[in-house]
Amino acid sequence: MTQNIYDDAGFFAGYSQLRRSVDGLGGAPEWPTLQSMLPALTGKGVVDLGCGFGWFCRWARDAGAASVLGLDVSANMLARARETASDAAIAYRQADLETLDLPAASFDLAYSSLTLHYLEKLAELFATVHRALVPDGRFVFSAEHPLYTEPGPDYLDEGPRTSDWLAKGVVKQHRTLATYLNLLIDAGFTVRRVEEWGPTRAEIAAHPEWKIDHRRPSFLLVSAAR
Template sequence: MKQNIYDDPNFFKHYRQLRKTKYNFNNSLEQPALKSLLPDLYNLKVLDIGCGMGEFAKYCIENGAQHVTAIDISTNMLLIAQSEHAHQKIDFYQQSLEDFKATPSSFDCITSSLALHYMSDFHAMIGKITTMLRPNGLIIFSVEHPIATARQEMERWIYDIDGNRCHYAIDDYQDEGLRKHTWYVDGVIKYHRTLSSIINTLLSHGLAIEKVVEPIPDKEAIEKLPSLEKELRRPSFLLVKARK
C-alpha cells in the first residue's frame, strides 16, 4: 500500500510551515540543482512526478514548456497547486506513478523532485518512465542521498559533550529496502537504495547517464541558511540526469 504522508494533518501543517520559510533546503539547494540540469524547455512536453504544490510545473511553463502533466498522490498538495499555480498548460492529476497511465513516447522530459525514494519498486518505476519517454528524451530526478537514507535510525550525526558535530555515522548501507523514520510524525516510510543500485537500474533500462550531482551550497546560501554548512561534510541529495 502506498503511503500518503502529506495528507496526514499534523505532518502537513509542519511541512507547509517549513516550505513557507524563505530559505530552506528545497529552495536553497535541491531546486537550484534540479533546475540546473534542465534542457531548453521550449516546446517540450513534460511529466512532473510528485509535483507537490505545483511550483516546479509552473516554472517549466514559464520557461517555455509546451505542456506539463503534473501528478501527485496528495490531496493537500494538489489543492495548493491548483489554487496557487494553475495554468492552462498544466494538467494536475491526483495519481501515483504506479497508477499513472500514458501512451509510450508521450514526453520529452520527465522530472521528479524528492519523490522516487517513496516508491518501493525502483526498477519498475524506471522501466515505466523509460517507456513514457520519447527517443532522446530526458529523465531528471532528485532523491534523498543514499548516505542519508542508509541508517535504520533517523539521527546520524555524532556530537561531542559540548554539542558540536564530530562526524556523520553511516551504517546499514548495503541493506537496501524500507526505512521508517520520524519526520514531524512517526512512521514516515522511505526506501533506501545504494548509489550503485540507482545508477545500474538506469543503465539496465538503456538510459545514458549524462550527469550526477551531489549539490554543494555556496557561501551566500550558507550565510542565508547556516544549517546548510553541514552539506559541506555530507550530502543530503542526489540528482541524476539520463537520456533515452
C-alpha cells in the first residue's frame, strides 16, 4: 500500500502551514492554469481523488456542481475538511486510491491535485476512473512534474524516490511524462491538454523567497476525455 505520509504528525503539521493549505486554491500558483483546463461544472457530478482539506470540493460546489465526492487516504485531512464547512452535497470518504472502487458512469469530472505521484498502481486507478466517468466525462489532474521528482540524470529510471520534504523518508513514484500519457491512453482516455507548469521569470523575480534560479517545470497538468 502507498505510504500515507499525511497522517504522519510532523508532516501534517508542516503541510498545514503551506500557503496552499492556508489560502487554498488561491495559494497554489498552478491553480489558474489547472482551472482553465476544467469543464463547466453546473449541475455536474464531481469526484476529487486526494481531496485533502476539501478546498477544491468546496470550489466545485461554488462553481455549480450538483454533488461532490471527496476521497482521501488521510483521516487527518478528512477531519479538517469536514469541520471546515458543512454542505450536504459534498461527501467525504476515506479511501486508498490504489484499491478504489467507484460506481460505473457516475461522474462528469474526476479531479486530482498533486496526489498521483504518491501512487504505485496508477494503471488500475486510471481504469477505475475511466469506468466511473460518463461518456465524454473529463479527468483533469496535476502531479509533481517528473523533472521535479527526478531533476538529476536518471529521468528514464522510473520508480520510488525518497525525499525529506516536511518529514523524513517521503516516498514519491517517479514516472516519465510519456508514461503518464501512455497509461491514460491505454485506459481509453483521449489526451486533450498537457501543461508543464513552472513560474514565469516575472513570478520568480517577484518571489525571491522561492529561491528558484531555473525554469524547469514543477507540475504536470493534464486534461483527458473519456
